[in-house]
Amino acid sequence: MLRVLSCAALLTTAFACSAADAGPDAHTLTVLSSGGIMGAIREVAPAYEKQFGVKLQVLAAPSMGQTPQAVPNRLARGEQADVVLMVGAALDTLSAAQVDKASRVDLGESYIAMAVRHGAPKPDISTLKALRTTLLNSTSVAYSDSASGVYLSTTLFPRLQLGEPFASKAHMIPAEPVGAVVARGQAQIGFQQLSELKPVKGIDIVGLIPDEAQKMTLYSGAIVSKSQHRAEAQALLDYLASPKADAAIEDSGLKPLPHKAG
Template sequence: MHIKPVMSRLIALGAISLALCASTVQADEIDVMNSGGFTAAYKSLQPKFEAATGHALATAWGPSMGKAPEAIPNRLQRGEPADVVIMVGYALDELIKQGRVIAGSRVDLADSRIGMAVRSGAAKPDISTVAGLKSALLGAQSIAYSDSASGVYIERELFKKLGIEEQVKPKARMIQKTPVAALVAGGQYELGFQQVSEILPVQGVDFVARIPEQVQSITTFAAGIPVGAKHPDAARALIRYLASPEARADVIKSGLDPRQ
């Protein structure tokens, strides 16, 4: 005679349990800070991740380093919200050392190489050899490169390696904020150097080639979780997806080399 009340209580408890379980897998809005080199791959993968998980990605863009207010370290310094940061590996390591990104959360996503762009229709220099690259730089009227990892390498190391620093320095400029390829497309600069993945999406330029491997600088893009992230579990899910075999084709198409 007490079966029905007992069953009713069990059903009620079961419903509460299911509701609690459902709440633990609720969709979150993941705040992501992403730097330029991984942008094209990220934009391609974002809708696939959102469709598969129900999570939404709210993205802020900026370089991995530098003085620009949009730079990821500067955004974090101002207290902007972030669950995931995607940036140059050594810049991420610096944030880990500073205690601003969780130690052990770093995951390598892809390797990026530097390439050259010219305005659409312009002659493409042969830079398949170190000698060819040197000749192209010496013969150019103007040269532009980014203020992120690739540009820092070009300005501080590449010109010196080629032995042409004094000749090219007066006509070369590091560009902040604006994509280098966009300025080449507009005719402001004859040659532009940037991560290949940042050149390919820009209209109005032709991708020439990667610079020779002997003088190439490979930048690893990695992801990590900032200290104080509001959605660390969702953040880990996103990072796992970006580093997974399922993401490989999109990463390659963007001009990057997958780490997996």
């Protein structure tokens, strides 16, 4: 039986970057970031801080779900923030009182991957048939409570007609990375966005699921409506959407979007 340990403390821990050129009166931008784009903002932060003299405080916040740390729930409580980085479809559901929809920028495409515990055999998922066989033969399966997991549980798994025995061994993971559950040996295989699996230690990424099973998730950013630092927040979004951030976005496991000429 899969046992899921809560890591709410991990999700509420702030990642803070301190810019060498930022003085004691420099603004601090609070960024609520989904795990799928967390690697990119962490890599971009030092360069942004140095160029603009603005400190970043990045808080882990799922794009959706019932956990208190999720972006919609944080904003509904009135938590102070300046920028959200999250699944674009989830951003669309936020109200105009929560985010400035006109400030939205799309930042990168994400795709679903599968992981196993480090050193474990890597099952074949190269075709849809092979993926189905791997799912049926698995002892336990973990998937997220965010965009990829919702798609898997409501669309792909039913489409593959895996049956009741599979349903009893497949578990949605709230409040922590799926990779962490796999690393602890609490699930044989785990599925999540590649960009969310890459930072997790103790796992091996088998690869992306096949194209015919795949679903792209778009990650986007926007300014929080009540931000007191709109110019700095817009500068951060512009930076993330520029060629300067492409390497960081790609390193994180996302696919950068084309840039308009000029």
